[in-house]
Amino acid sequence: MKKIILVGLLCLSSVTFSQKKDKVLMKIGEEKVFVSDFKRVYEKNLDAIDNEDEKDVKRNIELYINYRLKVKEAYKLKLDTLHSYKNEIETYRNQLAIPFMQDSSFINKLVNDAYFRTKNEIKAKHILVRTPSISSPKDTLLAFEKINLIRNRIKNGEDFEKIAVELSEDPSAKDDAQSGRKGNKGNLGYFSAFRMVYPFEEAAYNTKVGAVSTPFKTRFGYHLLKVDSMRVSKGEVEVAHILITDTTETGKKLIFEIFEKLEKEEQFKTLAIKYSDDTETKLKGGVLRKFGKGIMVQPFEDVAFSLEKEESYSKPFQTRFGWHIIQLIKKYPVESFEKLKQELIQKVRSDERAQLSQIAVIQKLQKKYKIIENESAKVIFKNENIRIIAKDSLQTEILKINDYSLSQEDFVNYIKNRTGKAVFELFEEFKNDKILSYYKGNLEKTAPEFANTLQEYKDGLLLFELMQQKIWEKSSKDSLGLKSFFDDNISKYETKEFSKIKGEVMNDYQNFLEENWIADLRKNIIISIDNKQLKSLMKFYN
Secondary structure, eight states: OHHHHHHHHHHHHHHHHHTSOOOEEEEETTEEEEHHHHHHHHHHHHTTOOOGGGGOHHHHHHHHHHHHHHHHHHHHTTGGGOHHHHHHHHHHHHHHHGGGGSOHHHHHHHHHHHHHHHHEEEEEEEEEEEOOSSOOHHHHHHHHHHHHHHHHHHHTTOOHHHHHHHHOOOGGGSOBTTTTBOOOTTEEEEEOTTSSOHHHHHHHHTSOTTOBOOOEEETTEEEEEEEEEEEEOOOEEEEEEEEEOOOSHHHHHHHHHHHHHHHTTOOHHHHHHHHOOOTTTGGGTTBOOOBOTTSSOHHHHHHHHHOOSTTOBOOOEEETTEEEEEEEEEEEOOOOHHHHHHHHHHHHHHSTTHHHHHHHHHHHHHHHSOEEEOGGGGGGGGOTTGGGOOGGGOOSEEEEETTEEEEHHHHHHHHTTOOSSOHHHHHHHHHHHHHHHHHHHTHHHHOHHHHHHHHHHHHHHHHHHHHIIIIIHHHHHOHHHHHHHHHHTGGGOSOOOGGGSHHHHHHHHHHHHHHHHHHHHHHTSOEEEOHHHHHHHHHHHO
16 A cells, blocks of 8 residues: 555656746756756655665755766766767667657557457458569559559459469469469468568458458559458467378378377377478477468468367378378467567567558658758769769758758768669658658757656766776775775674675775765765755655
8 A cells, every 4th residue: 555655646746846847956066956857866766665764855865966976977087988888878879769769659559450460360362463673653653554454354243363363473373383383363361460561461451351452562562452251360379290291102101101100099299200301390299389370381270270179180181391290289369468468569660560650750750840852953863873973973962851961972872782772762761761860869859758768878887887997896906905994894793704704895895985985076066955945855755
């Protein structure tokens, strides 16, 4: 109950203080410390303190002063100029900025969509019209016109699968006479979230069962899809298998001999180790990693998900890889949203759909910033040798984001190692990239939470380096000083043998050195506390 009341007060304190103008709590030399500065540090550590005496506001103000004095000393010694420090801060800043580069409300929507699509799997077929890896506007238009003509034929009653065999540029749709593989006629089977490229998944789940989608584009080209059905997902399954790659009568005979041994209660694991041709799994008894729909070839998936009882096994069956027998280890139904939420957030942020969240951020920034494109500077787009134009000829401003100016040279450097897209498309990427860079570079000015967290990390890193130099290294190297300290304070130790309690003495010696050091730092600086603000804080927290 005590903890609940305390948390309630802290939440209230944040609201109460935020409604008032921030006041100066104290001055440490020329540095002003505001009430909010102290509150932020104090409240962050409050829940970790068990001892009520250690929660005392006055005591914590003294500790805060000591902390600020040490940080000042670190800057005075220019520890912030160390190469290792700068690298560490740059790495941390990049990591800290990641959530700010994405639209959190958009991410939440994507996570909710991903859960629905994990919980419900969809069966669809598709037709593909490819576009070249480097597409001109003409290429794109031709592909778009072709996919629309195909859609019109289907809308007029022609069979989807028949047209997929005839016109789809996905090779899997057609029979392959050379390998003997039968075409899938555009059928993809069941799939769920994260199994297809995101634009395909999005189109599938936004098309009604039985309907044909409008044409949509992925990195492969233009697609049409027809949704056949939707069902509650069967989750994932973990199985072991025995594989015989020989598809002749000899291989067939062997797989059925193995099946007979299973029927006579020989161990599946033993038989997998002895006979299976899957070198990656045989020594583990044929055990595969758990998988969901859309991962394995369809016949394998169908048999794996059809098994109901753990340790039951299938009859021999054939895929394009050979002959199999599967044993069910365990089924994994889709878990609740609460259990899957963090995993889904991670998947969304590392998946291509996260780019949509970034685009949402860019769109907001485009409305907020003053962005000017110099159309006359874009004349270089027509130069086939744009990547090797002399620098002297590339000094004209091509883009301006508020006060951030970018030249033609900046753009050419950006695209130098980027191929596979038209120059005008690369310019849009360049513009978006620089908008984000500008935003990221100014986060300290626009995001107080980011600025505070980063500054705390900077100060903490400096403090660590300072303590290393002033206290920890000194105490470990100064063996005479350590022994002298022990001799001067021998009465406080029960054991009089230094070697037996060296660790305890070392800790006390470090505290002694730090206390003396802090006393010296305090001698050289004027510290003043506003008693009115101090009393207000004490009254509030008490």
